[in-house]
Amino acid sequence: MPELDAHLPFESAAMPVTGMAADYVDGHFIAPHTHRRAQFLYATSGVMVIETAAGRWVVPPTRGVWLLANVPHTVRMRGVVNMKTLFVNPDAAPGLPTTDCVLDVSPLLRELILAASILPLAYVADSRDGRLMRFLLDELRALPVLPFHLPWPTDPRLNRVCTHLAAHPDDPATVGDWATTLAMSSKTFHRQFQQHTGITFGRWRQQARLLLSLEQLAQGDKILHVALQHGYSSQSAYSAMFKRHFGVSPSDFYR
Structure with missing residues:
Protein backbone atom coordinates (compact mmCIF):
# COMPACT_ATOMS: atom_id res chain seq x y z
CA MET A 1 0.00 0.00 0.00
CA PRO A 147 -9.15 10.33 28.92
CA PHE A 148 -9.66 9.98 25.16
CA HIS A 149 -9.55 6.19 25.10
CA LEU A 150 -12.64 4.03 24.72
CA PRO A 151 -11.87 0.48 25.91
CA TRP A 152 -13.42 -2.32 23.87
CA PRO A 153 -14.54 -5.67 25.36
CA THR A 154 -13.34 -8.91 23.79
CA ASP A 155 -16.39 -10.84 25.03
CA PRO A 156 -18.58 -11.33 21.90
CA ARG A 157 -21.85 -10.46 23.66
CA LEU A 158 -20.53 -7.26 25.22
CA ASN A 159 -18.74 -6.41 21.98
CA ARG A 160 -22.13 -6.56 20.25
CA VAL A 161 -23.54 -4.05 22.76
CA CYS A 162 -20.64 -1.63 22.29
CA THR A 163 -20.69 -1.93 18.51
CA HIS A 164 -24.39 -1.11 18.50
CA LEU A 165 -23.95 1.90 20.78
CA ALA A 166 -21.06 3.21 18.70
CA ALA A 167 -23.37 3.16 15.67
CA HIS A 168 -26.41 4.43 17.62
CA PRO A 169 -25.11 6.59 20.51
CA ASP A 170 -28.61 8.01 21.13
CA ASP A 171 -30.03 4.57 21.98
CA PRO A 172 -31.56 4.97 25.48
CA ALA A 173 -31.59 1.22 26.33
CA THR A 174 -30.82 0.65 30.01
CA VAL A 175 -28.61 -1.93 31.68
CA GLY A 176 -31.75 -3.91 32.39
CA ASP A 177 -32.70 -3.85 28.71
CA TRP A 178 -29.27 -5.07 27.63
CA ALA A 179 -29.16 -7.71 30.36
CA THR A 180 -32.50 -9.08 29.14
CA THR A 181 -31.27 -9.09 25.55
CA LEU A 182 -28.19 -11.06 26.58
CA ALA A 183 -30.17 -13.40 28.89
CA MET A 184 -28.34 -12.45 32.07
CA SER A 185 -29.12 -10.53 35.24
CA SER A 186 -28.38 -6.81 35.54
CA LYS A 187 -25.86 -7.60 38.27
CA THR A 188 -24.03 -10.06 36.00
CA PHE A 189 -24.05 -7.55 33.13
CA HIS A 190 -22.55 -4.85 35.36
CA ARG A 191 -19.89 -7.20 36.70
CA GLN A 192 -18.86 -8.60 33.32
CA PHE A 193 -18.84 -5.21 31.61
CA GLN A 194 -16.49 -3.75 34.21
CA GLN A 195 -14.35 -6.87 34.14
CA HIS A 196 -13.87 -6.64 30.36
CA THR A 197 -13.48 -2.86 29.99
CA GLY A 198 -12.19 -1.65 33.35
CA ILE A 199 -15.02 0.89 33.70
CA THR A 200 -18.75 0.82 34.38
CA PHE A 201 -21.30 0.62 31.59
CA GLY A 202 -22.65 4.09 32.45
CA ARG A 203 -19.22 5.66 32.26
CA TRP A 204 -18.42 3.78 29.04
CA ARG A 205 -21.58 5.02 27.34
CA GLN A 206 -21.00 8.58 28.51
CA GLN A 207 -17.42 8.51 27.25
CA ALA A 208 -18.50 6.89 23.98
CA ARG A 209 -21.08 9.59 23.34
CA LEU A 210 -18.61 12.39 24.03
CA LEU A 211 -15.77 10.91 22.00
CA LEU A 212 -18.01 10.02 19.07
CA SER A 213 -19.42 13.55 19.11
CA LEU A 214 -15.91 14.93 18.50
CA GLU A 215 -15.98 13.32 15.07
CA GLN A 216 -19.10 15.23 14.05
CA LEU A 217 -17.87 18.48 15.55
CA ALA A 218 -14.74 18.10 13.41
CA GLN A 219 -16.97 17.98 10.34
CA GLY A 220 -18.64 21.26 11.26
CA ASP A 221 -22.03 19.94 12.40
CA LYS A 222 -24.15 22.25 14.54
CA ILE A 223 -23.79 21.64 18.28
CA LEU A 224 -27.53 21.09 18.80
CA HIS A 225 -27.60 18.47 16.06
CA VAL A 226 -24.55 16.72 17.56
CA ALA A 227 -26.12 16.79 21.04
CA LEU A 228 -29.39 15.20 19.95
CA GLN A 229 -27.67 12.55 17.82
CA HIS A 230 -25.58 11.48 20.80
CA GLY A 231 -28.34 10.97 23.32
CA TYR A 232 -28.57 14.38 24.99
CA SER A 233 -31.94 16.04 25.50
CA SER A 234 -30.63 19.56 24.82
CA GLN A 235 -27.61 21.53 23.71
CA SER A 236 -27.11 22.85 27.23
CA ALA A 237 -27.05 19.34 28.75
CA TYR A 238 -24.49 18.23 26.16
CA SER A 239 -22.36 21.36 26.60
CA ALA A 240 -22.33 20.95 30.38
CA MET A 241 -21.17 17.33 30.18
CA PHE A 242 -18.67 18.18 27.44
CA LYS A 243 -17.11 20.95 29.54
CA ARG A 244 -16.98 18.73 32.62
CA HIS A 245 -15.11 16.07 30.65
CA PHE A 246 -12.85 18.15 28.38
CA GLY A 247 -12.55 21.39 30.35
CA VAL A 248 -13.90 23.65 27.57
CA SER A 249 -17.21 24.12 25.76
CA PRO A 250 -17.85 22.39 22.39
CA SER A 251 -17.66 25.75 20.58
CA ASP A 252 -14.23 26.47 22.12
CA PHE A 253 -12.79 23.00 21.69
CA TYR A 254 -11.17 23.48 18.26
CA ARG A 255 -10.00 27.04 18.74
Missing part, protein backbone atom coordinates in the same frame (compact mmCIF):
# COMPACT_ATOMS: atom_id res chain seq x y z
CA PRO A 2 1.69 3.26 -1.14
CA GLU A 3 0.76 5.35 1.89
CA LEU A 4 2.27 2.72 4.21
CA ASP A 5 5.39 2.35 2.08
CA ALA A 6 5.94 6.09 2.55
CA HIS A 7 6.63 5.44 6.23
CA LEU A 8 9.41 2.91 5.64
CA PRO A 9 12.35 5.35 5.26
CA PHE A 10 11.33 7.08 8.51
CA GLU A 11 11.01 3.80 10.42
CA SER A 12 14.31 2.39 9.17
CA ALA A 13 16.37 5.58 9.57
CA ALA A 14 19.47 5.40 11.75
CA MET A 15 18.44 8.23 14.08
CA PRO A 16 16.33 7.34 17.16
CA VAL A 17 13.58 9.88 16.33
CA THR A 18 12.24 10.87 12.91
CA GLY A 19 9.29 13.00 11.82
CA MET A 20 7.10 13.14 8.72
CA ALA A 21 4.01 15.00 7.50
CA ALA A 22 1.02 13.89 5.43
CA ASP A 23 -2.38 15.38 4.54
CA TYR A 24 -5.62 13.40 4.24
CA VAL A 25 -9.13 14.17 3.04
CA ASP A 26 -12.23 13.70 5.19
CA GLY A 27 -13.18 10.04 5.51
CA HIS A 28 -9.81 8.66 4.41
CA PHE A 29 -9.12 5.25 5.97
CA ILE A 30 -5.72 3.66 6.58
CA ALA A 31 -6.13 -0.13 6.74
CA PRO A 32 -4.75 -2.29 9.60
CA HIS A 33 -0.99 -2.07 9.83
CA THR A 34 1.89 -1.96 12.32
CA HIS A 35 5.12 -0.01 12.74
CA ARG A 36 8.49 -1.28 13.90
CA ARG A 37 8.95 1.80 16.09
CA ALA A 38 6.71 3.54 18.58
CA GLN A 39 4.59 6.19 16.87
CA PHE A 40 3.23 9.55 17.98
CA LEU A 41 0.42 10.85 15.76
CA TYR A 42 -0.63 14.47 15.92
CA ALA A 43 -2.96 16.46 13.66
CA THR A 44 -2.93 20.24 13.37
CA SER A 45 -6.47 20.05 11.98
CA GLY A 46 -9.25 17.48 11.86
CA VAL A 47 -9.82 14.44 14.06
CA MET A 48 -8.12 11.06 13.87
CA VAL A 49 -9.97 7.95 15.02
CA ILE A 50 -7.44 5.25 15.82
CA GLU A 51 -8.55 1.70 16.60
CA THR A 52 -6.66 -1.27 18.02
CA ALA A 53 -7.83 -4.55 19.50
CA ALA A 54 -7.83 -2.84 22.91
CA GLY A 55 -10.12 0.03 21.98
CA ARG A 56 -10.59 3.29 20.17
CA TRP A 57 -8.81 6.63 20.52
CA VAL A 58 -10.44 9.82 19.27
CA VAL A 59 -7.71 12.41 18.76
CA PRO A 60 -8.61 16.06 18.12
CA PRO A 61 -6.17 18.94 17.51
CA THR A 62 -4.09 19.83 20.59
CA ARG A 63 -3.86 16.13 21.41
CA GLY A 64 -1.74 13.28 20.07
CA VAL A 65 -1.78 9.51 20.40
CA TRP A 66 1.17 7.37 21.41
CA LEU A 67 1.18 3.83 20.01
CA LEU A 68 3.74 1.23 20.98
CA ALA A 69 5.74 -0.58 18.31
CA ASN A 70 4.12 -3.54 16.53
CA VAL A 71 0.55 -2.67 17.62
CA PRO A 72 -1.92 -3.38 14.77
CA HIS A 73 -4.11 -0.33 14.24
CA THR A 74 -6.29 1.56 11.76
CA VAL A 75 -6.69 5.32 11.29
CA ARG A 76 -9.82 7.06 10.03
CA MET A 77 -9.92 10.80 9.26
CA ARG A 78 -12.78 13.07 10.29
CA GLY A 79 -12.49 16.43 8.59
CA VAL A 80 -9.40 17.39 6.59
CA VAL A 81 -6.45 16.04 8.60
CA ASN A 82 -2.97 17.55 8.50
CA MET A 83 -1.05 14.77 10.23
CA LYS A 84 2.43 14.93 11.71
CA THR A 85 3.98 11.62 12.78
CA LEU A 86 6.99 10.90 14.96
CA PHE A 87 8.67 7.49 14.89
CA VAL A 88 10.56 6.84 18.11
CA ASN A 89 12.86 4.04 19.20
CA PRO A 90 11.62 2.61 22.54
CA ASP A 91 15.05 3.30 24.07
CA ALA A 92 15.39 6.81 22.63
CA ALA A 93 14.92 8.28 26.12
CA PRO A 94 13.96 7.03 29.58
CA GLY A 95 10.42 7.69 30.81
CA LEU A 96 8.58 7.47 27.48
CA PRO A 97 5.02 6.07 27.68
CA THR A 98 4.84 2.30 28.13
CA THR A 99 1.20 1.94 27.04
CA ASP A 100 -0.89 3.24 24.15
CA CYS A 101 -2.44 6.54 25.23
CA VAL A 102 -3.59 10.04 24.27
CA LEU A 103 -1.35 12.88 25.39
CA ASP A 104 -1.89 16.62 25.66
CA VAL A 105 0.14 18.69 23.20
CA SER A 106 1.40 21.98 24.55
CA PRO A 107 2.06 24.95 22.24
CA LEU A 108 5.79 24.33 22.71
CA LEU A 109 5.55 20.66 21.75
CA ARG A 110 3.39 21.57 18.76
CA GLU A 111 6.15 23.78 17.38
CA LEU A 112 8.76 21.09 18.04
CA ILE A 113 6.65 18.52 16.18
CA LEU A 114 6.18 20.86 13.23
CA ALA A 115 9.93 21.44 13.09
CA ALA A 116 10.69 17.71 13.46
CA SER A 117 8.37 16.85 10.56
CA ILE A 118 10.57 18.71 8.08
CA LEU A 119 14.02 17.71 9.35
CA PRO A 120 16.23 15.54 7.12
CA LEU A 121 16.36 11.86 8.07
CA ALA A 122 20.15 11.92 8.38
CA TYR A 123 20.46 14.78 10.84
CA VAL A 124 23.57 14.94 13.03
CA ALA A 125 23.05 14.06 16.71
CA ASP A 126 25.37 16.84 17.96
CA SER A 127 23.73 19.64 15.99
CA ARG A 128 20.80 22.03 16.23
CA ASP A 129 18.55 19.36 14.67
CA GLY A 130 19.77 16.71 17.10
CA ARG A 131 19.26 19.00 20.10
CA LEU A 132 15.76 19.86 18.85
CA MET A 133 14.90 16.15 18.78
CA ARG A 134 16.26 15.62 22.31
CA PHE A 135 14.22 18.59 23.51
CA LEU A 136 11.16 17.07 21.82
CA LEU A 137 11.71 13.79 23.70
CA ASP A 138 11.94 15.70 26.98
CA GLU A 139 8.57 17.32 26.26
CA LEU A 140 6.97 13.99 25.30
CA ARG A 141 7.96 12.51 28.65
CA ALA A 142 6.33 15.41 30.52
CA LEU A 143 2.90 15.20 28.89
CA PRO A 144 -0.22 14.27 30.88
CA VAL A 145 -2.24 11.26 29.73
CA LEU A 146 -5.81 12.25 28.78
Whole structure:
Protein backbone atom coordinates (compact mmCIF):
# COMPACT_ATOMS: atom_id res chain seq x y z
CA MET A 1 0.00 0.00 0.00
CA PRO A 2 1.69 3.26 -1.14
CA GLU A 3 0.76 5.35 1.89
CA LEU A 4 2.27 2.72 4.21
CA ASP A 5 5.39 2.35 2.08
CA ALA A 6 5.94 6.09 2.55
CA HIS A 7 6.63 5.44 6.23
CA LEU A 8 9.41 2.91 5.64
CA PRO A 9 12.35 5.35 5.26
CA PHE A 10 11.33 7.08 8.51
CA GLU A 11 11.01 3.80 10.42
CA SER A 12 14.31 2.39 9.17
CA ALA A 13 16.37 5.58 9.57
CA ALA A 14 19.47 5.40 11.75
CA MET A 15 18.44 8.23 14.08
CA PRO A 16 16.33 7.34 17.16
CA VAL A 17 13.58 9.88 16.33
CA THR A 18 12.24 10.87 12.91
CA GLY A 19 9.29 13.00 11.82
CA MET A 20 7.10 13.14 8.72
CA ALA A 21 4.01 15.00 7.50
CA ALA A 22 1.02 13.89 5.43
CA ASP A 23 -2.38 15.38 4.54
CA TYR A 24 -5.62 13.40 4.24
CA VAL A 25 -9.13 14.17 3.04
CA ASP A 26 -12.23 13.70 5.19
CA GLY A 27 -13.18 10.04 5.51
CA HIS A 28 -9.81 8.66 4.41
CA PHE A 29 -9.12 5.25 5.97
CA ILE A 30 -5.72 3.66 6.58
CA ALA A 31 -6.13 -0.13 6.74
CA PRO A 32 -4.75 -2.29 9.60
CA HIS A 33 -0.99 -2.07 9.83
CA THR A 34 1.89 -1.96 12.32
CA HIS A 35 5.12 -0.01 12.74
CA ARG A 36 8.49 -1.28 13.90
CA ARG A 37 8.95 1.80 16.09
CA ALA A 38 6.71 3.54 18.58
CA GLN A 39 4.59 6.19 16.87
CA PHE A 40 3.23 9.55 17.98
CA LEU A 41 0.42 10.85 15.76
CA TYR A 42 -0.63 14.47 15.92
CA ALA A 43 -2.96 16.46 13.66
CA THR A 44 -2.93 20.24 13.37
CA SER A 45 -6.47 20.05 11.98
CA GLY A 46 -9.25 17.48 11.86
CA VAL A 47 -9.82 14.44 14.06
CA MET A 48 -8.12 11.06 13.87
CA VAL A 49 -9.97 7.95 15.02
CA ILE A 50 -7.44 5.25 15.82
CA GLU A 51 -8.55 1.70 16.60
CA THR A 52 -6.66 -1.27 18.02
CA ALA A 53 -7.83 -4.55 19.50
CA ALA A 54 -7.83 -2.84 22.91
CA GLY A 55 -10.12 0.03 21.98
CA ARG A 56 -10.59 3.29 20.17
CA TRP A 57 -8.81 6.63 20.52
CA VAL A 58 -10.44 9.82 19.27
CA VAL A 59 -7.71 12.41 18.76
CA PRO A 60 -8.61 16.06 18.12
CA PRO A 61 -6.17 18.94 17.51
CA THR A 62 -4.09 19.83 20.59
CA ARG A 63 -3.86 16.13 21.41
CA GLY A 64 -1.74 13.28 20.07
CA VAL A 65 -1.78 9.51 20.40
CA TRP A 66 1.17 7.37 21.41
CA LEU A 67 1.18 3.83 20.01
CA LEU A 68 3.74 1.23 20.98
CA ALA A 69 5.74 -0.58 18.31
CA ASN A 70 4.12 -3.54 16.53
CA VAL A 71 0.55 -2.67 17.62
CA PRO A 72 -1.92 -3.38 14.77
CA HIS A 73 -4.11 -0.33 14.24
CA THR A 74 -6.29 1.56 11.76
CA VAL A 75 -6.69 5.32 11.29
CA ARG A 76 -9.82 7.06 10.03
CA MET A 77 -9.92 10.80 9.26
CA ARG A 78 -12.78 13.07 10.29
CA GLY A 79 -12.49 16.43 8.59
CA VAL A 80 -9.40 17.39 6.59
CA VAL A 81 -6.45 16.04 8.60
CA ASN A 82 -2.97 17.55 8.50
CA MET A 83 -1.05 14.77 10.23
CA LYS A 84 2.43 14.93 11.71
CA THR A 85 3.98 11.62 12.78
CA LEU A 86 6.99 10.90 14.96
CA PHE A 87 8.67 7.49 14.89
CA VAL A 88 10.56 6.84 18.11
CA ASN A 89 12.86 4.04 19.20
CA PRO A 90 11.62 2.61 22.54
CA ASP A 91 15.05 3.30 24.07
CA ALA A 92 15.39 6.81 22.63
CA ALA A 93 14.92 8.28 26.12
CA PRO A 94 13.96 7.03 29.58
CA GLY A 95 10.42 7.69 30.81
CA LEU A 96 8.58 7.47 27.48
CA PRO A 97 5.02 6.07 27.68
CA THR A 98 4.84 2.30 28.13
CA THR A 99 1.20 1.94 27.04
CA ASP A 100 -0.89 3.24 24.15
CA CYS A 101 -2.44 6.54 25.23
CA VAL A 102 -3.59 10.04 24.27
CA LEU A 103 -1.35 12.88 25.39
CA ASP A 104 -1.89 16.62 25.66
CA VAL A 105 0.14 18.69 23.20
CA SER A 106 1.40 21.98 24.55
CA PRO A 107 2.06 24.95 22.24
CA LEU A 108 5.79 24.33 22.71
CA LEU A 109 5.55 20.66 21.75
CA ARG A 110 3.39 21.57 18.76
CA GLU A 111 6.15 23.78 17.38
CA LEU A 112 8.76 21.09 18.04
CA ILE A 113 6.65 18.52 16.18
CA LEU A 114 6.18 20.86 13.23
CA ALA A 115 9.93 21.44 13.09
CA ALA A 116 10.69 17.71 13.46
CA SER A 117 8.37 16.85 10.56
CA ILE A 118 10.57 18.71 8.08
CA LEU A 119 14.02 17.71 9.35
CA PRO A 120 16.23 15.54 7.12
CA LEU A 121 16.36 11.86 8.07
CA ALA A 122 20.15 11.92 8.38
CA TYR A 123 20.46 14.78 10.84
CA VAL A 124 23.57 14.94 13.03
CA ALA A 125 23.05 14.06 16.71
CA ASP A 126 25.37 16.84 17.96
CA SER A 127 23.73 19.64 15.99
CA ARG A 128 20.80 22.03 16.23
CA ASP A 129 18.55 19.36 14.67
CA GLY A 130 19.77 16.71 17.10
CA ARG A 131 19.26 19.00 20.10
CA LEU A 132 15.76 19.86 18.85
CA MET A 133 14.90 16.15 18.78
CA ARG A 134 16.26 15.62 22.31
CA PHE A 135 14.22 18.59 23.51
CA LEU A 136 11.16 17.07 21.82
CA LEU A 137 11.71 13.79 23.70
CA ASP A 138 11.94 15.70 26.98
CA GLU A 139 8.57 17.32 26.26
CA LEU A 140 6.97 13.99 25.30
CA ARG A 141 7.96 12.51 28.65
CA ALA A 142 6.33 15.41 30.52
CA LEU A 143 2.90 15.20 28.89
CA PRO A 144 -0.22 14.27 30.88
CA VAL A 145 -2.24 11.26 29.73
CA LEU A 146 -5.81 12.25 28.78
CA PRO A 147 -9.15 10.33 28.92
CA PHE A 148 -9.66 9.98 25.16
CA HIS A 149 -9.55 6.19 25.10
CA LEU A 150 -12.64 4.03 24.72
CA PRO A 151 -11.87 0.48 25.91
CA TRP A 152 -13.42 -2.32 23.87
CA PRO A 153 -14.54 -5.67 25.36
CA THR A 154 -13.34 -8.91 23.79
CA ASP A 155 -16.39 -10.84 25.03
CA PRO A 156 -18.58 -11.33 21.90
CA ARG A 157 -21.85 -10.46 23.66
CA LEU A 158 -20.53 -7.26 25.22
CA ASN A 159 -18.74 -6.41 21.98
CA ARG A 160 -22.13 -6.56 20.25
CA VAL A 161 -23.54 -4.05 22.76
CA CYS A 162 -20.64 -1.63 22.29
CA THR A 163 -20.69 -1.93 18.51
CA HIS A 164 -24.39 -1.11 18.50
CA LEU A 165 -23.95 1.90 20.78
CA ALA A 166 -21.06 3.21 18.70
CA ALA A 167 -23.37 3.16 15.67
CA HIS A 168 -26.41 4.43 17.62
CA PRO A 169 -25.11 6.59 20.51
CA ASP A 170 -28.61 8.01 21.13
CA ASP A 171 -30.03 4.57 21.98
CA PRO A 172 -31.56 4.97 25.48
CA ALA A 173 -31.59 1.22 26.33
CA THR A 174 -30.82 0.65 30.01
CA VAL A 175 -28.61 -1.93 31.68
CA GLY A 176 -31.75 -3.91 32.39
CA ASP A 177 -32.70 -3.85 28.71
CA TRP A 178 -29.27 -5.07 27.63
CA ALA A 179 -29.16 -7.71 30.36
CA THR A 180 -32.50 -9.08 29.14
CA THR A 181 -31.27 -9.09 25.55
CA LEU A 182 -28.19 -11.06 26.58
CA ALA A 183 -30.17 -13.40 28.89
CA MET A 184 -28.34 -12.45 32.07
CA SER A 185 -29.12 -10.53 35.24
CA SER A 186 -28.38 -6.81 35.54
CA LYS A 187 -25.86 -7.60 38.27
CA THR A 188 -24.03 -10.06 36.00
CA PHE A 189 -24.05 -7.55 33.13
CA HIS A 190 -22.55 -4.85 35.36
CA ARG A 191 -19.89 -7.20 36.70
CA GLN A 192 -18.86 -8.60 33.32
CA PHE A 193 -18.84 -5.21 31.61
CA GLN A 194 -16.49 -3.75 34.21
CA GLN A 195 -14.35 -6.87 34.14
CA HIS A 196 -13.87 -6.64 30.36
CA THR A 197 -13.48 -2.86 29.99
CA GLY A 198 -12.19 -1.65 33.35
CA ILE A 199 -15.02 0.89 33.70
CA THR A 200 -18.75 0.82 34.38
CA PHE A 201 -21.30 0.62 31.59
CA GLY A 202 -22.65 4.09 32.45
CA ARG A 203 -19.22 5.66 32.26
CA TRP A 204 -18.42 3.78 29.04
CA ARG A 205 -21.58 5.02 27.34
CA GLN A 206 -21.00 8.58 28.51
CA GLN A 207 -17.42 8.51 27.25
CA ALA A 208 -18.50 6.89 23.98
CA ARG A 209 -21.08 9.59 23.34
CA LEU A 210 -18.61 12.39 24.03
CA LEU A 211 -15.77 10.91 22.00
CA LEU A 212 -18.01 10.02 19.07
CA SER A 213 -19.42 13.55 19.11
CA LEU A 214 -15.91 14.93 18.50
CA GLU A 215 -15.98 13.32 15.07
CA GLN A 216 -19.10 15.23 14.05
CA LEU A 217 -17.87 18.48 15.55
CA ALA A 218 -14.74 18.10 13.41
CA GLN A 219 -16.97 17.98 10.34
CA GLY A 220 -18.64 21.26 11.26
CA ASP A 221 -22.03 19.94 12.40
CA LYS A 222 -24.15 22.25 14.54
CA ILE A 223 -23.79 21.64 18.28
CA LEU A 224 -27.53 21.09 18.80
CA HIS A 225 -27.60 18.47 16.06
CA VAL A 226 -24.55 16.72 17.56
CA ALA A 227 -26.12 16.79 21.04
CA LEU A 228 -29.39 15.20 19.95
CA GLN A 229 -27.67 12.55 17.82
CA HIS A 230 -25.58 11.48 20.80
CA GLY A 231 -28.34 10.97 23.32
CA TYR A 232 -28.57 14.38 24.99
CA SER A 233 -31.94 16.04 25.50
CA SER A 234 -30.63 19.56 24.82
CA GLN A 235 -27.61 21.53 23.71
CA SER A 236 -27.11 22.85 27.23
CA ALA A 237 -27.05 19.34 28.75
CA TYR A 238 -24.49 18.23 26.16
CA SER A 239 -22.36 21.36 26.60
CA ALA A 240 -22.33 20.95 30.38
CA MET A 241 -21.17 17.33 30.18
CA PHE A 242 -18.67 18.18 27.44
CA LYS A 243 -17.11 20.95 29.54
CA ARG A 244 -16.98 18.73 32.62
CA HIS A 245 -15.11 16.07 30.65
CA PHE A 246 -12.85 18.15 28.38
CA GLY A 247 -12.55 21.39 30.35
CA VAL A 248 -13.90 23.65 27.57
CA SER A 249 -17.21 24.12 25.76
CA PRO A 250 -17.85 22.39 22.39
CA SER A 251 -17.66 25.75 20.58
CA ASP A 252 -14.23 26.47 22.12
CA PHE A 253 -12.79 23.00 21.69
CA TYR A 254 -11.17 23.48 18.26
CA ARG A 255 -10.00 27.04 18.74
